[in-house]
Amino acid sequence: MFELLGVPPQVLFGQLLLGLINGSFYALLSLGLAVIFGMLNVINFAHGAQYMLGAFAAYLLGQYAGIGYWWSLLLAPLAVGAFGIVLEKTMLSRLYKLDHLYGLLLTFGLALIIEGVFRQVYGVSGQPYPIPALLQGGQNLGFMFLPNYRGWVIVASLLICLATWYAIERTRLGAYLRAATENPVLVQAFGINVPVMITLTYGFGVALAGFAGVLAAPIYQVNPLMGSNLIIVVFAVVVIGGMGSILGAILTGFGLGILEGLTKVFYPEASNIVIFVVMAIVLLIKPAGLFGRER
Known part of the structure; x- marks a missing residue:
């Protein structure tokens, strides 16, 4: 069937794998943005810089503390999340009582400052980060070769996304979070510290970006610009899925990653713009996004 389309199976499945990997990062990052916007109504333009911080935290932990990949996968997101809480x-x-624009401008300025500091110290050439020994090599699936680490990235991203969705949509804590966004005064009357809950929610959303940065470090070089190169696409993913929609962020992230991979096979010239074309179409038909709610 693939030969009839003029595409070798190895090329098609290779691009699908690349699309799933990109989709894994789109889903994780857009999930963090959706959590922050859905719970805090803040458009966090610093998310790309915080993703970069996760990668650099893993790199610095390895360089100066001798901490390997697996511990960095835990410690780096915690460090980035703590920075977000500050x-x-x-x-x-x-800024919570002001227009969304103020939060966007503040976080955009913070992103420029963070990236500027790391560019000044490390330049833009990038720093290598090794794949952990346990995940080196790959598996021959017959129709394609699957590198172990890339398979791990897809699985880890999917597990974190599903766990986050379950925690927010199916647990009592998630119900408190959703209620706090709708009526914080009423929730506080039940003895729940809403400001602390909001702070921890922002820290969690930022930690998701840091986790994605650690996952990305062995695939891409650790670079101060790695976040700015990705954040515009991730914002497009969030808009398509629906601002604040947890399920929309996950499904749209993976789906658009696959669509981008298929576009590289059949029409490579459009692969850089296909997500923005989809965004334009979705906004014309359903301005709130595929899974968003009209406010």
């Missing part, structure tokens, strides 16, 4: 307490918390 930002929320000192800056973002002052």
Whole structure:
């Protein structure tokens, strides 16, 4: 069947794998953005810089503390999340009653500052980060060769996305979070500390970006610009899925990654713009996004 389309199976499945890998990062990053916007109504333009911080945290932990990949996968997101909590307490918390534009401008400025500092110290050539020994090599599936680490990235991303969706949509904690966004005064009357909950929610969303950065470090070089190269696409994914929609962020992230991979097979010239074309079509038909709700 593939030969009838003029595409060798190895090329098609290779691009589908690449699309799934890209989709894994789109889903993780857009999920973090959706959590932050859905719970805090903040458009976090610093998300790309925080993704980059996760990669650099893993790199620095390895270089100066001798901490390997597996511990970095835990410690780096915690460090980036803690940094996000500091930002929320000192800056973002002052903007919640203002228009969304103020939060966007603040986080955009923070992204420029963070990236500028790392560019000044490390340049833009990038730093290598090794694949952990346990995940080196790959599997011959017959129709394609699957590198172990890339398979791990897809599985890890999917597990984290599903766990986050379950926690927010199916647990009591998630119900408190959703209620706090709708009526914080009522929720606080039940003895729940809403400001602390909001702060931890922002920290969690930022930690998701840091986790994605650690996953990306062995695939892409650790580079101060790695976040800015990705964040515009991720925002397009969030808009298509619906701002604040957890399920929309996950499904749209993986789906658009696959679509981008297929476009590289059949019409490579359009692969860089296909997501933005989809965004334009979705906004014309359903301005709230595929899974979003009209506000």
